[in-house]
Amino acid sequence: MNAQVVPGSSSRADAQRDRILCAALKCFIEHGFHAASMASIADTAQMSAGLMYRYFENKNAIVLGIIERQLEEKRTIIRQLHSSNDIAAGLLTTFERWCAADPGVMNPALFLEMSAEATRNPPLAAALRSFDAGMRMELQAWLGRDRELGGMGLAPECAVTRALSLQCFIDGLVLRSVRDPKVDRAQLRAAVHEQIGRLTR
Amino acid sequence: MNAQVVPGSSSRADAQRDRILCAALKCFIEHGFHAASMASIADTAQMSAGLMYRYFENKNAIVLGIIERQLEEKRTIIRQLHSSNDIAAGLLTTFERWCAADPGVMNPALFLEMSAEATRNPPLAAALRSFDAGMRMELQAWLGRDRELGGMGLAPECAVTRALSLQCFIDGLVLRSVRDPKVDRAQLRAAVHEQIGRLTR
Amino acid sequence: MNAQVVPGSSSRADAQRDRILCAALKCFIEHGFHAASMASIADTAQMSAGLMYRYFENKNAIVLGIIERQLEEKRTIIRQLHSSNDIAAGLLTTFERWCAADPGVMNPALFLEMSAEATRNPPLAAALRSFDAGMRMELQAWLGRDRELGGMGLAPECAVTRALSLQCFIDGLVLRSVRDPKVDRAQLRAAVHEQIGRLTR
Amino acid sequence: MNAQVVPGSSSRADAQRDRILCAALKCFIEHGFHAASMASIADTAQMSAGLMYRYFENKNAIVLGIIERQLEEKRTIIRQLHSSNDIAAGLLTTFERWCAADPGVMNPALFLEMSAEATRNPPLAAALRSFDAGMRMELQAWLGRDRELGGMGLAPECAVTRALSLQCFIDGLVLRSVRDPKVDRAQLRAAVHEQIGRLTR
DNA sequence: CATGAATGAGACTTCATTCAT
DNA sequence: CATGAATGAAGTCTCATTCAT
Numbered sequence: 001m002n003a004q005v006v007p008g009s010s011s012r013a014d015a016q017r018d019r020i021l022c023a024a025l026k027c028f029i030e031h032g033f034h035a036a037s038m039a040s041i042a043d044t045a046q047m048s049a050g051l052m053y054r055y056f057e058n059k060n061a062i063v064l065g066i067i068e069r070q071l072e073e074k075r076t077i078i079r080q081l082h083s084s085n086d087i088a089a090g091l092l093t094t095f096e097r098w099c100a101a102d103p104g105v106m107n108p109a110l111f112l113e114m115s116a117e118a119t120r121n122p123p124l125a126a127a128l129r130s131f132d133a134g135m136r137m138e139l140q141a142w143l144g145r146d147r148e149l150g151g152m153g154l155a156p157e158c159a160v161t162r163a164l165s166l167q168c169f170i171d172g173l174v175l176r177s178v179r180d181p182k183v184d185r186a187q188l189r190a191a192v193h194e195q196i197g198r199l200t201r
Numbered sequence: 202m203n204a205q206v207v208p209g210s211s212s213r214a215d216a217q218r219d220r221i222l223c224a225a226l227k228c229f230i231e232h233g234f235h236a237a238s239m240a241s242i243a244d245t246a247q248m249s250a251g252l253m254y255r256y257f258e259n260k261n262a263i264v265l266g267i268i269e270r271q272l273e274e275k276r277t278i279i280r281q282l283h284s285s286n287d288i289a290a291g292l293l294t295t296f297e298r299w300c301a302a303d304p305g306v307m308n309p310a311l312f313l314e315m316s317a318e319a320t321r322n323p324p325l326a327a328a329l330r331s332f333d334a335g336m337r338m339e340l341q342a343w344l345g346r347d348r349e350l351g352g353m354g355l356a357p358e359c360a361v362t363r364a365l366s367l368q369c370f371i372d373g374l375v376l377r378s379v380r381d382p383k384v385d386r387a388q389l390r391a392a393v394h395e396q397i398g399r400l401t402r
Numbered sequence: 403m404n405a406q407v408v409p410g411s412s413s414r415a416d417a418q419r420d421r422i423l424c425a426a427l428k429c430f431i432e433h434g435f436h437a438a439s440m441a442s443i444a445d446t447a448q449m450s451a452g453l454m455y456r457y458f459e460n461k462n463a464i465v466l467g468i469i470e471r472q473l474e475e476k477r478t479i480i481r482q483l484h485s486s487n488d489i490a491a492g493l494l495t496t497f498e499r500w501c502a503a504d505p506g507v508m509n510p511a512l513f514l515e516m517s518a519e520a521t522r523n524p525p526l527a528a529a530l531r532s533f534d535a536g537m538r539m540e541l542q543a544w545l546g547r548d549r550e551l552g553g554m555g556l557a558p559e560c561a562v563t564r565a566l567s568l569q570c571f572i573d574g575l576v577l578r579s580v581r582d583p584k585v586d587r588a589q590l591r592a593a594v595h596e597q598i599g600r601l602t603r
Numbered sequence: 604m605n606a607q608v609v610p611g612s613s614s615r616a617d618a619q620r621d622r623i624l625c626a627a628l629k630c631f632i633e634h635g636f637h638a639a640s641m642a643s644i645a646d647t648a649q650m651s652a653g654l655m656y657r658y659f660e661n662k663n664a665i666v667l668g669i670i671e672r673q674l675e676e677k678r679t680i681i682r683q684l685h686s687s688n689d690i691a692a693g694l695l696t697t698f699e700r701w702c703a704a705d706p707g708v709m710n711p712a713l714f715l716e717m718s719a720e721a722t723r724n725p726p727l728a729a730a731l732r733s734f735d736a737g738m739r740m741e742l743q744a745w746l747g748r749d750r751e752l753g754g755m756g757l758a759p760e761c762a763v764t765r766a767l768s769l770q771c772f773i774d775g776l777v778l779r780s781v782r783d784p785k786v787d788r789a790q791l792r793a794a795v796h797e798q799i800g801r802l803t804r
Numbered sequence: 805c806a807t808g809a810a811t812g813a814g815a816c817t818t819c820a821t822t823c824a825t
Numbered sequence: 826c827a828t829g830a831a832t833g834a835a836g837t838c839t840c841a842t843t844c845a846t
Contacts (some may be wrong), residue, residue, distance in 0.1 A: 112316050119310040167377075168374055187361055239815075450828045641836075
């Protein structure tokens with residue numbers, strides 16, 4: 001009766017789930033989690049509303065799917081920073097992509113939406129918290145690792161502090177990209193270099 | 202016909218508006234702008250739903266009222282930082298109040314809600330942008346002012362950069378207070394001092 | 403407890419009732435019986451909504467009061483036609499006043515509103531029917547009366563027919579004044595003379 | 604998102620639209636445009652209120668649908684008069700059907716409702732005006748056409764006047780059918796013949 | 805597998821009416 | 826006598842979800 005499709009069971013099903021999530025991403029960005037209707041998602045995904053319920057139990061499941069993907073995107077960004085030679089440049093480029101609403105990167109508006117939603121959704125809050133902790137650990141490890149191993153060679157106690165500090169700054173940048181996408185680039189570059197520069201010194 | 206009560210005309214009306222806004226604040230924090238219903242606000246304010254329309258044209262007017270108040274709270278916080286002798290301590294205290302959801306301070310969850318909402322609401326976006334710009338100017342002026350005049354005595358070009366940098370960091374802290382209210386206080390203190398300390402040096 | 407004011411008991415009360423009815427007339431013309439709110443009537447009458455309930459039991463009583471007045475206006479019009487030397491000219495003048503929404507004459511829009519309302523309000527329907535019958539009797543008597551007595555000197559059976567015929571034509575004119583207030587005046591004059599002329603022949 | 608069903612796209616949808624319009628017709632006749640609720644229409648149409656919004660954008664669209672149909676009915680009546688051999692008889696028969704509230708003919712109560720509504724609804728007023736003008740043109744053409752071509756053979760200037768005169772009389776009859784459906788038929792017949800007879804002479 | 809018609813709950817809003825002041 | 830704050834019912838409309846086809 002409840003013919004919920006098992007994920008991974010078929011590539012066809014996966015493709016459908018993907019179509020739905022892509023459509024949902026667009027709709028959620030445009031209208032937010034609440035204001036985006038299942039009908040609008042179905043329209044965007046070019047399928048019937050009823051069909052979506054074969055692939056997702058309900059609207060909330062779609063929201064969770066989107067959140068999962070967004071976290072994955074954020075994870076990618078953070079990791080790219082580690083392996084990048086010029087962190088400041090990487091951050092600035094990412095900022096540009098945020099401002100341009102590049103669909104291939106974590107969407108900062110959705111990121112806010114998620115953060116706001118987590119306030120009233122304890123499981124989501126826990127997931128975000130755990131994600132953040134994980135990312136912070138990675139940042140910290142990277143900051144503390146020897147330079148010849150690709151790290152920043154900070155003293156352990158310093159790495160802890162700066163990981164948190166950097167995390168706050170990055171989240172602040174996300175917010176800024178939403179709120180003031182036309183922020184003066186020279187000033188922004190200076191601010192980023194001021195924050196990041198201290199790492200390389 | 203237009204039985205809208207003129208604001209400020211009577212203390213009774215003001216008290217009612219205040220009751221409604223306080224109730225709305227609670228409901229918006231608990232459920233978000235969209236999910237909070239007029240009925241729930243009315244319940245919380247202990248009045249009939251219809252009565253609220255004597256004091257606010259519609260739900261959106263209440264939302265705007267709340268946003269205005271939240272911005273006022275944020276303005277207060279920023280200004281208190283200027284006049285405080287120990288900025289780091291002030292920021293940490295504020296962070297505590299954010300985490301405790303102290304009703305007398307800007308609510309960080311609502312702050313996110315507002316930021317997210319602004320994404321799809323151009324006038325709101327403009328208001329937030331203008332508010333941000335104003336606050337940044339104030340920060341910048343303060344950072345650049347002579348120490349004997351209560352400022353931080355930074356060189357002008359330095360003040361510009363640090364105002365933006367500080368603004369990002371503060372917004373990041375807001376986000377953190379929502380997402381991880383139990384963040385390790387020692388580490389947080391260190392991070393704040395690291396950011397602020399550079400100002401005083 | 404129910405301190406309903408007895409009509410005629412005081413000129414003060416009469417003046418109030420009049421203020422209310424005049425305001426109601428405006429509002430009903432502008433918005434119709436249903437869409438005109440008690441609040442808008444109170445505003446127009448420059449009194450509080452509550453006070454109106456001292457003079458009228460409820461909104462429906464006001465509607466009835468207005469209807470009564472409109473019928474009185476129509477009665478006046480018909481009687482003026484009798485005593486007029488030139489009926490066609492009188493009718494044309496009245497038509498002009500209808501089109502101009504002269505507040506001193508029966509309002510044709512309200513007349514339609516009343517007629518429509520009567521469809522679902524049997525007592526009102528009966529009142530209108532009885533009013534119509536009375537007016538038709540008067541028309542008929544006048545048409546049949548000797549010319550030296552101010553009548554039209556028609557044969558009795560002819561007077562009956564023409565009273566009804568004329569009544570239909572006049573109601574048609576009312577409708578036209580609402581629907582096409584800019585109707586070609588030369589054509590209208592011709593049509594009226596064609597209808598009325600036969601009476602004087 | 605915009606799940607509005609395209610009219611004419613499917614017979615199923617057409618049938619539904621028809622069910623709704625028939626139900627609305629009943630409700631509007633019984634309660635008027637304003638007092639008839641969407642719920643009552645839904646009840647009458649034996650469907651949920653929400654479903655109606657798949658077929659009509661809002662209540663106003665239903666009202667417009669009904670008005671359109673009523674105008675179509677009136678157009679039919681006028682045209683039948685042209686082609687009828689005995690216009691007076693046709694008019695009397697139609698009057699009977701009006702009084703009997705025959706659902707297959709323009710409903711005179713709705714006609715009044717529409718006329719009243721047009722007073723405050725300029726687009727509707729324009730539509731009615733244009734409809735009236737069209738019908739008057741047709742009447743006029745018919746009155747002026749040669750008798751052997753099925754017309755009344757009136758002189759052009761006479762046709763103009765009588766078209767307007769006849770239109771007023773017919774509208775007066777509509778009003779009478781609502782207000783006094785039991786009007787003495789012998790008198791009415793005489794009045795109609797008096798009006799129409801002059802045409803054939 | 806897929807559709808989209810259908811439902812029903814619930815959202816926002818208006819307004820006639822009452823009543824404490 | 827007068828006010829206008831307050832209520833509660835009712836109205837329009839939206840939308841997540843289900844289910845017959």
